[in-house]
Amino acid sequence: MSRQPLRPALLEATAQLAAAGVHSPRNDAEEIAAHLLDCERTRLGLVPLIEPTVLEAYRKMIDQRAKRIPLQYITGTAPMGEIDLEVGPGVFVPRPETELLLCWALGFLESGCQHPPVVLDLCTGSGALALAIAHARPDAVVHAVELDKRALTWARRNADLREADGDTPVTIYEGDVTDPSLLPELDGKVDVIVANPPYIPAGVALEPEVAEHDPAMALFAGPEGLDVITPMIANVSRWLRVGGGIAIEHDDSNGAKVAELLGGAGEFAAIAEHPDLAGKPRFVVAVREPARATVRG
Numbered sequence: 001m002s003r004q005p006l007r008p009a010l011l012e013a014t015a016q017l018a019a020a021g022v023h024s025p026r027n028d029a030e031e032i033a034a035h036l037l038d039c040e041r042t043r044l045g046l047v048p049l050i051e052p053t054v055l056e057a058y059r060k061m062i063d064q065r066a067k068r069i070p071l072q073y074i075t076g077t078a079p080m081g082e083i084d085l086e087v088g089p090g091v092f093v094p095r096p097e098t099e100l101l102l103c104w105a106l107g108f109l110e111s112g113c114q115h116p117p118v119v120l121d122l123c124t125g126s127g128a129l130a131l132a133i134a135h136a137r138p139d140a141v142v143h144a145v146e147l148d149k150r151a152l153t154w155a156r157r158n159a160d161l162r163e164a165d166g167d168t169p170v171t172i173y174e175g176d177v178t179d180p181s182l183l184p185e186l187d188g189k190v191d192v193i194v195a196n197p198p199y200i201p202a203g204v205a206l207e208p209e210v211a212e213h214d215p216a217m218a219l220f221a222g223p224e225g226l227d228v229i230t231p232m233i234a235n236v237s238r239w240l241r242v243g244g245g246i247a248i249e250h251d252d253s254n255g256a257k258v259a260e261l262l263g264g265a266g267e268f269a270a271i272a273e274h275p276d277l278a279g280k281p282r283f284v285v286a287v288r289e290p291a292r293a294t295v296r297g
C-alpha cells in the first residue's frame, strides 16, 4: 500500500470523535496526529503523506479516544507550566485550570519570599505542581505529599525524569494531608503551600473521561466536596511560616465556603477568591498571620 494523504485521515478522525461526543474533536484528532508524527500541531499541514503503518496506528488511537479514553492517556503526557508530566491509568490528569493557581504561587514566591523558598504541594498526583514549581524556581526546596500508591509511582517517575533533565530534585512523601501528625519537621517553615485536593461533591455527574478514568480518590471528597479541604486547613496553619501563602483549588460551588473555612481558622489574612479560565470560582488564597492571642475575660 502506498503512502496516504494526512488531511482526509484528520477529517475522518474529527468526524468519528464528534460522533462519539468528544468535546473538542478537531483539537484531539490533530493532537493525536501530532503526537504520532512527532511534530508541532501547527505543522501538520506540512506533512502531506504518511506511511500506511502510521495511518493504521493513528486510526487505533482515534478508536481509543472515541471510547472516551482521555487524550492525555493516549498521548501519555499533560502539561503544567513549562513542563510536561507523564500520565496514564492510575493518576489524575493535570488540568489547565490549575495553571492559574501555579501562576499565583510563582508570583507569590517572586514578590518577597525568603531564599531559598520552601514549597509544599499537597495531593501532588503526577507531581504536576511540585515539579512545575521546581522547574520555574531551581532555588526552591520543594516537598510533595500523595496518599495513593499508584499516583505516587507516577509522581516519582516524573520526579526522576525532571531531575535527569536538570531540575532541582523534589522530596515526595506518602501520606495523608488530613493527618495531624504529618510532617512535623516542616512546622512553621513553609513559604508557599499549593493544594489541588479531591473536591467534587459525591454524586455529581461527570464526563466519561473523568468518571471512568481519573481515580475516584482524586475526585470525590464527601457530600459537599470538603472532606479533605476542611481537616487539611489545620495542617496548613501548622506548616506555614508567618507571612507564608496558601492556595487551595476547590469545586466551583465552594469558593465562599473555602474562604470561610480559612477565615474561621483565625490565622489567615488577605483571603481572596480567584476564578479559573472559564470565570468559575476555582481557588482561594490566603496569607498566614501570627496566631491571635486568646483574650481572657
Ligand SMILES: C[S@@+](CC[C@H](N)C(=O)[O-])C[C@H]1O[C@@H](n2cnc3c(N)ncnc32)[C@H](O)[C@@H]1O
Binding pocket: 092, 093, 094, 095, 098, 122, 123, 124, 125, 126, 127, 128, 129, 145, 146, 147, 148, 151, 175, 176, 177, 178, 195, 196, 197, 198, 199, 215, 217, 218, 219, 228
Ligand atoms: C485532584 S488530584 C490533583 C493532582 C495534582 N495536584 C494535579 O493538580 O494534577 C488530587 C490528588 O490527591 C490525592 N489524595 C486524595 N486524598 C488525599 C489525602 N487525604 N492525602 C494526600 N493525597 C490525597 C489523590 O490521590 C490525587 O492524586
